[in-house]
Amino acid sequence: MSLPSELSDRLRGILGTRLSEIAADRDHHAQSESFHRSAPPDAVCWPDSAEEVAAILSACNDARVPVIAWGTGTSLEGHALPLRGGISLDLSRMDRVEEIRAADMQATVQPGVTREALNTELRATGLFFPVDPGANASLGGMAATRASGTTAVRYGTMRDNVLALQVVLADGRIIRTGTRAAKSSAGYDLTGLFVGSEGTLGVITELTLRLHGQPEEVAAAVCAFDSLDHAVECVSATIQSGIPMARIEFVDAASARAFNLHSGSAMPEQPHLMIEFHGSPNAVREDAARFGEIAAEFGAQGFDWATTAEDRARLWRMRHGAYHACLALRPGASGLITDVCVPMSHLPAAVHAAAADIAAEGLIGPILGHVGDGNFHSLLLVDPANADEVAAAKRIATRMAERALAVGGTISGEHGIGVGKRGLMGAQHGEGWELMGQIKAALDPHDILNPGKLVPDRN
Amino acid sequence: MSLPSELSDRLRGILGTRLSEIAADRDHHAQSESFHRSAPPDAVCWPDSAEEVAAILSACNDARVPVIAWGTGTSLEGHALPLRGGISLDLSRMDRVEEIRAADMQATVQPGVTREALNTELRATGLFFPVDPGANASLGGMAATRASGTTAVRYGTMRDNVLALQVVLADGRIIRTGTRAAKSSAGYDLTGLFVGSEGTLGVITELTLRLHGQPEEVAAAVCAFDSLDHAVECVSATIQSGIPMARIEFVDAASARAFNLHSGSAMPEQPHLMIEFHGSPNAVREDAARFGEIAAEFGAQGFDWATTAEDRARLWRMRHGAYHACLALRPGASGLITDVCVPMSHLPAAVHAAAADIAAEGLIGPILGHVGDGNFHSLLLVDPANADEVAAAKRIATRMAERALAVGGTISGEHGIGVGKRGLMGAQHGEGWELMGQIKAALDPHDILNPGKLVPDRN
Structure with missing residues (x-):
């Protein structure tokens, strides 16, 4: 598709060369960090100011042409894909x-x-x-x-x-x-x-x-557990104790293996928690000691304290690289990533059930997550050309979502809905989803803003 | 006014004797904690369940009759007053x-x-x-x-x-x-x-x-300052230091006098801070010591620690009774209460300007508030029969709001808009206020829910 020429002229009047209709720019804005893809937008705009954004939206609203905002393209759910064509509004120049x-x-x-x-x-x-x-x-x-x-x-x-x-x-x-x-x-x-x-x-x-x-004192550590259940139960107990954790991350044995392969670490291939404390020196010492007591009850071992800023940076760089490290566990595979979040008391059972389900379906699917919030991910690794594997991954993801909803949780703790999870919105929100659609219709009557996402289709 | 008889019959079918059209019940639901009043609602309903609320709203929506929810009637801004008649929906029976x-x-x-x-x-x-x-x-x-x-x-x-x-x-x-x-x-x-x-x-x-x-340890205290500026600057410095205050309340000299008269306390008639710390015993000790150092820089004196739970309860009962204590400073007076909230760095100047303005207008208007959030109140005491005084109080309140808005603050930190502050909504939100009206229109097309409040009037 291409833009109506009248709109194209109007936008070029606003943006000059900061409007592009060439294929390379358009294709770039149809990519995403995960496996979601779409046809390219009809054009890409790089506005420099709110006033330019306003002029672009006004023009597109008049022409009934979709506008999809674009940040850095790191969404895991295809939020910024132009499902119905239109303009990709790249905001990267507004970086002051x-x-x-x-x-x-x-x-x-x-x-x-x-x-x-x-x-x-x-x-x-x-x-x-x-x-x-x-x-x-x-x-x-x-x-x-x-x-x-x-x-x-x-x-x-x-x-x-x-x-x-x-x-x-x-x-x-x-x-x-x-x-x-x-x-x-x-x-x-x-x-x-x-x-x-x-x-x-x-x-x-x-x-x-x-x-x-910036906290006066920071302390971080990693420790291992002999079972997934013990690690996750430790998180649940820690949060309930009220210790003000700055970070408390779970990674399973497969994730540890991925880190070892990808980051050159030498973690035992067991479930781990990665933790961090922020506060005054006394508070950090006290919090760390209280955590240590709780962790010991669940059999934690091999506490490895990251004492320098460099050690901590390395630890969290490894955690942040988990997505790519886990993908590398199966070269050539695509990842379907889940993102449920459940009330804390349901976390151990939810993680346990997810792990059992992944094993039963015979997939590789490392589990890790921001478990202090009850939020965990599984990266289900599939051969995208293998329809059976893709179907199995979708079954696992759907069952995880259903189990989360059954205990009052959410289908997305942090990744959002985008393209990937819209089919579950009705199950989570019921009539509330219709209400979201009413609000959208009131604010965007011509449905130009990221159409086909988040709210129900209009009748 | 009275309800349309068809609606009255329909509601009686839902509620039986839990629908009242008698004057005493209706009058009670036209009162408010502050000086705001309205004509009584046409009827009062006491539903027992969400399903009954749904049936009532459905009936009132069909009949285009307003419904105003009622909790305990303690709003200071007349939120629950039925400005356009209709049903007062008293939710006090749904108390499980x-x-x-x-x-x-x-x-x-x-x-x-x-x-x-x-x-x-x-x-x-x-x-x-x-x-x-x-x-x-x-x-x-x-x-x-x-x-x-x-x-x-x-x-x-x-x-x-x-x-x-x-x-x-x-x-x-x-x-x-x-x-x-x-x-x-x-x-x-x-x-x-x-x-x-x-x-x-x-x-x-x-x-x-x-x-x-529930915090393991709680410590509370009150301390005096030689000037309002020093007390408020101490708050600003404390918050910026990151000490996790559980409470930090400012009361001015007039408020201290009101407490002494009303609660039998013996506070010096000076500005005070009332503070509370929550945490582990060590953390509370450390936080209290750090606060003490900051307070000393601003000349704090006469630290009075409430060491027992009873002492603390007495302290906060006194603070919670401030509204009535201050009203009693001028028997027979009505109070117009302000509620601005400003960014922390602007708090000292905002409180100072308010105090100067109240003094210049010659009113009694104790100042106190939840200054850890940048939120403070003045209770402007006026003879409601004296139009000059009422006008002066309104001028002071408006100028306080204007000064708050000029530094990026809000006209209401916590009391809400209700009847009292709706005239300032356009000044605070600009076009955003129209957007609120669009959302309201989408969700409540017949404008039956608390009409005349919060959003702009419909054209």
């Missing part, structure tokens, strides 16, 4: 840290700023932005997908760390949501509505983020 | 704690359960529900107004502590929002949309709440 207000522990950034770029800017301030999904995603994309990651157990998700937004609506109106105050009871929580809306309600053009003090 | 899941640190309650009733039920579990607006409000009402209070600086507001809701929509559909998982990235945050929507989008019929561990 606009203001750091250290005394208020806030930063205001454009959506294309990545989390690592922000933390580099913050280094000298004594502050940091904690939300850490692993990939060096853009903050706009992280807000749009309600990202979280390893530190959410302590610092919360994007829901908790976005204070205010500037958003361009489908018709080109520019609005501001939220405030710079720590709390507000003045009307609907529009900030919360846009966070996690996956580009279906508006395009985020500026974010005001909550920052946190 | 349905389930406490201690291992998941969650409780599911009906909307009429009060926060004190829930905490009484929780006593033996080692858990508590921290959100504490002072009044023994219903949890449904607290969610609807996004309440917070003294402990929000540590535990967050209702936004942070409501995990899931059951809501009845205007047309009688019953939906569920949220999950029992700690986080979710599966669609629009409908829970967050209903929290703080002040009864304009739906009626909350069940809440799943996040509970917290």
Whole structure:
């Protein structure tokens, strides 16, 4: 497909050479980090300002042409794929840290700023932005997908760390949501509505983020368990004890094997927990000791403390590389990644059942996750040309989702819905899913914003 | 006014004697904790279940008759006043704690359960529900107004502590929002949309709440400062230092005088901070020592530690009684209460300017608040029959709001909008206020849910 020539002319008037209709640019915006693919968009735009985004949306709304926001393309669920053609709105040029207000522990950034770029800017301030999904995603994309990651157990998700937004609506109106105050009871929580809306309600053009003090002391460790059940039960007990963990990550034996092969580590091929404590030196010492007592009850062994900043960086780089390390367990395989999140008391049974199911289907599927939140992933490795394997992976994923829903959990703890999980939205939300569709229809009557995602199809 | 007889018959069929059209019941539901009043509703309903609420809303939607949810009537902004007549939906009979899941640190309650009733039920579990607006409000009402209070600086507001809701929509559909998982990235945050929507989008019929561990150790104290500026600057410095305060409350000299008169305390008539620490014994000791060092820099004196649970209860009872204590400073006066919240770095200047303005207008207006969040109140005491005084109070309140907005703050930190602050919504939200109206129109097309509140009037 190609753009209507009138729209193409109008966009070129706004953007000049920052509009591209050439195949290489379009193809790049039909890729994704995981196996999801789509036909390419009809064009790619690189706006420089909210005003340009507004002009683009206004033009596309008039022409009834879809607009799909694009951050860094690191979504695992194909959020930014242009299912119905239209414009890929690449926000990577809007990458300015606009203001750091250290005394208020806030930063205001454009959506294309990545989390690592922000933390580099913050280094000298004594502050940091904690939300850490692993990939060096853009903050706009992280807000749009309600990202979280390893530190959410302590610092919360994007829901908790976005204070205010500037958003361009489908018709080109520019609005501001939220405030710079720590709390507000003045009307609907529009900030919360846009966070996690996956580009279906508006395009985020500026974010005001909550920052946190760099902890005075950090301690991290890894320890091994003789069974998956013991490791996960240890997490459940730790969280219930109220120890303020900064990170508590589970990796199973297959993940440990993947790390050894990929990162050159020498972990025993057993289930492990990777943990981190933040606080004053005394608090960290006390928390670590309390954790050690609980872990000992579950048979933890081989505590390996990462005492230097370099050791810690290596540990978390290894964890963040888990996706690619696990993929390498089966060269040539594609990964179907699951993302359920369950109430803490149901975590041991949920992980146990997932592992048993993967074994019964005969797939390789390492399990790991941000278990302090009750969130875990399995990366189901399949030969994409083998229909039986693909079907088996989908069966496993669906059963994991069904079991999560049966105990009041969610089909997605952090990756979002995108292309991959939309078929389960009705099962999770019931009539609430219809309500999401009503809200979408009110805000985007011509369905130009990331159509075919998140909400039900219109009748 | 009275109900259309067809609707009256239909409601009586649902509720029997739990529908009242008698004057005493109707008048009771036109009162409020503050000076806001309205004409009485046409009838009062006391439903027993979500299904009854659904039947009532369906009937009222068909008849285009307003429905205003009623909790305990402790709103300070007249949220539950039936501005356009209709039904007052009194949820006080739906007061069952349905389930406490201690291992998941969650409780599911009906909307009429009060926060004190829930905490009484929780006593033996080692858990508590921290959100504490002072009044023994219903949890449904607290969610609807996004309440917070003294402990929000540590535990967050209702936004942070409501995990899931059951809501009845205007047309009688019953939906569920949220999950029992700690986080979710599966669609629009409908829970967050209903929290703080002040009864304009739906009626909350069940809440799943996040509970917290009762702290192992609690320490509380009060200390005096020689000036308002020093006290408030001490708060700002404390919060920026990252000490995890459980409570940090400012009261000015006039408030101290009110406490002395009302509670028999013997505080020096100076500005004070009331503080509380939660944690392990070591952590509390360390936090208290660090706070003491900061406070000393700002000249704090006369630290009075509340060492027993009884002493602490007396301290916070006194703080919670501030509204009535301050009212008693001028017998017969009415209070206009302000509720701005500003970024922390702007707090000292904001409190200073408010105090100067109150003095310049010649009113009595004690200042106090949850300053750890940047939120403070002034209770402006006026003779309601004296138009000059009332006008002066309104001028002060408006200027406080304007100053808060000028620094990126909010017109309401916790009391909500109700009747009192709706005139300022456009100034705070700009085009975003229109968007709130669009959402309301999509969910409540006949404008039956608490009409005349929160969103712009329809054209």
